[in-house]
Amino acid sequence: MRKTAQKGIIDPKIIIGGIVVLVVIFILATGKFNFSASVGDKPSSKTESQTEQVRPEESQPEQTQSPSVPKSYKSDQYSFSLEYPGEWSHKEAQGQYVAAFFSPLESSSDTYREFLGVKAISIASIPSSPLELATDLWEKQTVAESKDDDFKVVERKSSTISGKEASELVYTVNIEGKAAKGFVKITIANDNIYIFQYFAETDKYEQFLSDIETIISSISL
Numbered sequence: 001m002r003k004t005a006q007k008g009i010i011d012p013k014i015i016i017g018g019i020v021v022l023v024v025i026f027i028l029a030t031g032k033f034n035f036s037a038s039v040g041d042k043p044s045s046k047t048e049s050q051t052e053q054v055r056p057e058e059s060q061p062e063q064t065q066s067p068s069v070p071k072s073y074k075s076d077q078y079s080f081s082l083e084y085p086g087e088w089s090h091k092e093a094q095g096q097y098v099a100a101f102f103s104p105l106e107s108s109s110d111t112y113r114e115f116l117g118v119k120a121i122s123i124a125s126i127p128s129s130p131l132e133l134a135t136d137l138w139e140k141q142t143v144a145e146s147k148d149d150d151f152k153v154v155e156r157k158s159s160t161i162s163g164k165e166a167s168e169l170v171y172t173v174n175i176e177g178k179a180a181k182g183f184v185k186i187t188i189a190n191d192n193i194y195i196f197q198y199f200a201e202t203d204k205y206e207q208f209l210s211d212i213e214t215i216i217s218s219i220s221l
Contacts, residue, residue, distance in 0.1 A: 070218075073099060078120035079190040080162075083218040085211050101215065103208050112178070114200040114208045116215055124191040134193050135167040135186050150174045161187045161194070162221040172202070181205040189221040 073090060074081040078098055084090065087104045097117040105113065123129045135156075143151055155170040166187035173180050179202040187194050196219070198212050 073101075075099070075120070078192060078194075079221065080118075080120070080194065081220045082215055084116075084215050088211070103211070112175075112201055112204075114198070114204055114212075116212055117195075117197045117199075119195040119197070121193045121195075122191060123188070123193055129188060129193070131165060131167055131186065131188050134188065135169070138184070138186060138195070139169060146173065159185055161185055161196070161216065162189070162219050164189050164221060175199075175201075179203075185216065187221070194221065 069086045070083040071086055071088070071090075072081065072083050075098055084101045088101055089104075090099055090101045092099050096119055098120050100115050100117045103114040139153055139156075143153070151171060151173045153169050153171050155168075157168050159166040159168040164187050166185050168183055168185045170183045171181070173182070180199060181202045182197065182199040182205070184195060184197045186196075196216060200208055
């Protein structure tokens with residue numbers, strides 16, 4: 001923060017401007033995060049102002065494609081593209097997500113589908129938004145709003161997405177009494193904050209991690 005010519009005194013306009021920027025980023029970059037993605041979930045009991053539930057049963061592909069052939073996804077609106085495994089499926093506009101990508105059902109008794117949700121928030125009106133600040137605010141807001149779900153960040157590290165600097169947070173959480181694990185990767189590009197968030201039952205986290213990493217590595221921003 002730039003100081004005035006008088007040593008030790010900070011220009012009040014700079015302070016106010018900084019607070020405004022922080023508040024705007026806080027509102028844009030964090031929001032509400034819903035952890036449930038169970039097949040056949042009833043509508044959320046949360047208020048309409050909160051995130052809608054991701055409904056994987058609606059995410060079946062419209063046409064059959066060989067599981068060995070990756071599928072392509074592109075968002076012209078948010079300037080990104082990626083590839084996902086042929087046996088996975090996707091659904092547009094899932095609550096606050098631009099799109100969500102779902103693992104295949106493993107059996108008729110499978111009640112949870114692991115998924116990767118993608119969110120993009122425009123920050124064109126906020127110049128020089130720092131990645132670390134956006135990540136800090138996402139973590140603090142999510143932890144604060146997820147006390148009943150025991151949300152906890154267990155690891156934080158630097159990463160990259162499409163050759164751009166990214167922050168990665170690995171977390172644990174309870175989903176309707178089930179132990180779950182996932183990670184979120186956050187990066188800034190094209191005047192957007194991009195949030196890529198993976199959810200899995202704890203014992204399935206490693207099973208689908210390779211597919212998720214393949215999707216992440218295919219992202220173009």
